[in-house]
Amino acid sequence: MEAVLSQEKHAHAGGHAHGESFIRHYIFSTDHKMIAKQFMFTAIFFLFIGGAFALFIRWQLAYPGQPIPLIGQLLPSTWVNAQGAVTAEWYTQLLTMHGTIMIFAVIIPLLVGTFGNFAIPLMIGADDMAFPFLNMVSFWLFPLAGVIMMSGFLMEGGSAAAGWTGYPPLSAIASTGQTLWIVALFLIGFSSILGGVNYITTILNMRAPGMKMFDMPMTVWAVFITAIIITIGTPVLAAALSMLFMDNFLSTSFFVPAHLTVATRDMSRTAGGGQPLLWQHLFWFYSHPAVYIMILPGMGVVSDVLSTFSRKPLYGYKAMVYAIIAIAFLGIIVWGHHMFQSGMNPLLGTTFMVSTMVIAVPSAIKTFNWLGTMWRGKMEFTTPMLNAVAFVSMFVIGGLSGIFMASTPVDVFIHDTYFIVGHIHYVLFGGSLFAIFAGLHYWFPKMSGRMYDERLGKLHFWITFISFNATFFPMHILGIGGMMRRIYDPTVYDFLKPFQPMNEFITISAIVLGFAQFILVYNLAHSWFYGKKAKRNPWRANTLEWQAPSPPPHGNFDTELRVYRGPYEYSSPESVQDYLPQTVSPEELLAQRQRHEERLAQQEHAQPVA
Amino acid sequence: MSTLATTHTRFGTGIYHGKLGMWVFLASEIMFFSGFFGAFIVLRNLNIEVFTASAHMLDKTVATVNTAVLITSSLTMALAHLALERGEQGKFRLFLFITILCAFGFLGIKSFEYATKFGHHIYPWTNTFFATYFTMTGFHALHVIGGLIPMIWMLGKSLVKGYPQEMHHRVEALGLYWHFVDLVWIFLFPTLYLIF
Amino acid sequence: MLDWLPENVSIFGEGVDHLFTLIYYITVAIFILVNVIYVAFIIRYRRKRKGERAYHYHGNNLLEFSWTALPFVLFLFLAFYSDGIWEDIKYSDRTPNPDLVVEVMGQTYMWHFRYPGSDGIFGRRDAKFMGTTNPFGIDPDDPNGKDDYTTINSMTIPVNKTVLVHLSSMDVIHSFFLPNMRVKQDAVPGQWVDVWFNSMKTGKYEIACAELCGSGHYLMRAVLDVKSQSAFDGWIDEQYGSQLAALSAPAAASAPNADASQNDQSAPAVSPTH
Ligand code: HEA
């Protein structure tokens, strides 16, 4: 027991609300809610950086070689040419950094860093994470890595430019920027692993009394499984990055075969014998599961939001949990579907195709269960609900386009075309980012203690939803037309010239889409200070976080918690309200019903029937 | 809120946070080294002659000694934990000290090995075998250093004001880590030095 | 939407397009099905009055089972169906006997093509001879290699003949993409991969690089010229003519390491590194 006490001391030393310094509270905070907010602000900042890169990319694709309007002349001459147009070198850096930032500095920090940190302790009724200090380290590694990665733009030769997938030999013979990219990803990976360890321990150890694993909300389940994928997958990426670093920095030959003839670099020191495909296997062994890292927490959030605003229990709760586990498990054995055309043995192509097709099954289960949740519900279309509803539909489009690519012969044609780019954005923007929008609005009252502006929220949703589809749906058509990804100027090819109007249309939509995000930021920022004060449980939801004050103080809860039931007892006939929080004890429930009946009886007395 | 019991005393699995977290972390460490071992297998099959010839240039005797040193340190680490659990501060200090000594010994011998290689103009970029050799043993050595730092801190603390007995679970977690580092070496040693 | 596909002129391309169409119809059908239900629910099951209650229901195992099993069957069918076509395209034991073998080498940012020459035999190559002037690493001492000829960024093949491409790269990974033939295959340095195709129609088609290989990736374009058999024969004779002329010229003989057969019009001047 003494050991326990000393741990307690340790936990409480982690920054109390009283009399703690500004730095301790806002910067090196160990409080999970503050860390969640830090992740959120940093990641939204990066969303705008990565998004701005995308807009530069789009400008070049729609109007190749034309100066960037307004700011073209202001950019440094290493980025743009004399007229202020994007150069081919910068374009390649932009697309690499766009992909890397969006994945590693936006989606993962928002889903795992923000929601994981904010929701886990609150939803399982704990006062903080198991390792608050590690949590802080995990956050600070992230902006550090961000700075290291971005500083590539200042180096000679520019930032990393081998795509977010960093395939060697290209990435092994590249500039300083590439080395920084490797170091930054390694740090981000380390941050993820620390977070993963923390989440798993917290969820396994610190659930409120009475809360069984199958009483956990889907968000917690999803983050839990995600954390397992992170701890298993990320270290493999770390190992691969270490080897790539050696190749890049010390001219070893893990991924560099013998007798390369490279004009830009002296290869004489490299003694050959490496295997380029080895990187791809190691990279995708992590990065395919990583795409599920980027969707599972989103699915969790959406499940919670859909159930809450349909006022209905989540359809097939257990099936939903098993589906997540199945996705995670199968996700580890399908990485080869990114390598169908890579020159690996075509027999492997066959096996990976079968496993990839099978992984669509648990996704189907999830989709149908979401439909089931809405069936005979009483839906309220708040902003989180709208975003969640959009998520399901957009994810289905993204998932179904995945089926084309999973079919090896079709992938021969569409591999590395804009069809893939369309798929990426439907699952990552239409999926993950819409789930993030849903979650941000859903927990905003709890995070800030105030309500966001519902009208602005809806406005943001509708503009985003429409311009999102206008931006990314036509990309499938470009892909069917054969337009390769990662090309600086499609008009070089005769067969792509007819697609130029479509490229212009996409770009215009993308600009609308980008600027619509300012509505989101304005709404959240303004409401944070001036919004209507939020009640404890504005959504009339069942899960534990709504039992805490808004915003929760340090230590989260002001009552002792005990969990009596699952998280989705909406519209239960047992309850007098249309919801039944997890913490209401059966005795209390009975008392509530009696009070209710008495009140009804009194009313009958007061107004006798005519 | 201050009247509420802290949830940090909850141990749903019956295992301390530190120990549970360490297990999870070690699982991820296993995957980290698996990445290297996987690469090793692929690259070896691609360059069997190079690998065989190069592996014969490694010093088996030195490595065997080093293996013994590391295994000893694992044993003393376990003894140190046991001693602390029983409240025997003196013994705890002694065993921890031996562990630290062994760790330094291991690193010393490893640096000697590296130095000899460099003396013979063998570097990571010499060939693919040595690239794997230096990377794998290098990362292992980093892990040794990663274990050394908390050990030295614990020893220092225990010399100054006695290491709190109730913190023995921290020593236990560190011990787990240390056994893992040892275990990795036990895989590395035959893979790099012996199988060829 | 599939009208946007570039014209297909190869035999297995028909299989690919057929499968593409099939999956297209299946997925569109699923999409419509799911979204029609979805929108119907959204309209039908709104909350109209405060305090209204939803149907308290947790799920149905039979339904759960059927919407697991049905997609499973469907996807397995798709996988096996796809695999037949995949095997035809990529499995080496299914490759038809080639009428023409061409070696293709990717280099940032151009494509090199090598033909076996009049003897129909490729000269020995060895990676140690590889260099910017000798992209294939042709052994200068092998007599079979003397008449091999190479072109840059232009590939010529006869119509209705099976062409086997032997593919590799000398620096980074490229990808050999023939949109009209439904061919795409990465060219990996240090490794040779075979791809085959045939063209059912004469004409000029584009060859692209589909794998990011540097900032000039978008420029890595070549032309595929599909000629009738007789035109192809004529072209070959012409090439051999200039080839032989170049060979008999004393200058060529005195440069041992230089590629003996740089004869393409569009070839940019490449300066040797050593
Ligand atoms: C959140 C991210 C995310 C998610 C969830 C997915 C999900 C899927 N992805 Fe995707 N994928 C990416 C992110 C993601 N992907 C990225 C970023 C890349 C590009 C990487 C790069 O090269 O840069 C990529 C690339 C990629 C490729 C490689 C393409 C190529 O480069 O050639 C393939 C190939 O198989 C693929 C397949 C799939 C499949 C089958 C799914 C499945 O999980 C989808 C399952 C879902 C459904 C199928 C829809 C719902 C189901 C139904 C409505 C039921 C249907 C009912 C019946 C059939 C009866 N993806």
Ligand code: HEA
């Ligand atoms: C979650 C991930 C995510 C998100 C949200 C996005 C968002 C967007 N993406 Fe991205 N994308 C990827 C992940 C993502 N992308 C990945 C992984 C790749 C592959 C990379 C690779 O090939 O390696 C890719 C590649 C990619 C390409 C292909 C590039 C190529 O192959 O050559 C394109 C092209 O159109 C594109 C466009 C866009 C657009 C228009 C948006 C829009 O949604 C962006 C909206 C804009 C904003 C949210 C910011 C708005 C900011 C401002 C308005 C500020 C303006 C200020 C100034 C201009 C100074 N993306």
Ligand code: CUA
């Ligand atoms: Cu070669 Cu892209």
Ligand SMILES: [Cu+2]
């Ligand atoms: Cu994948």
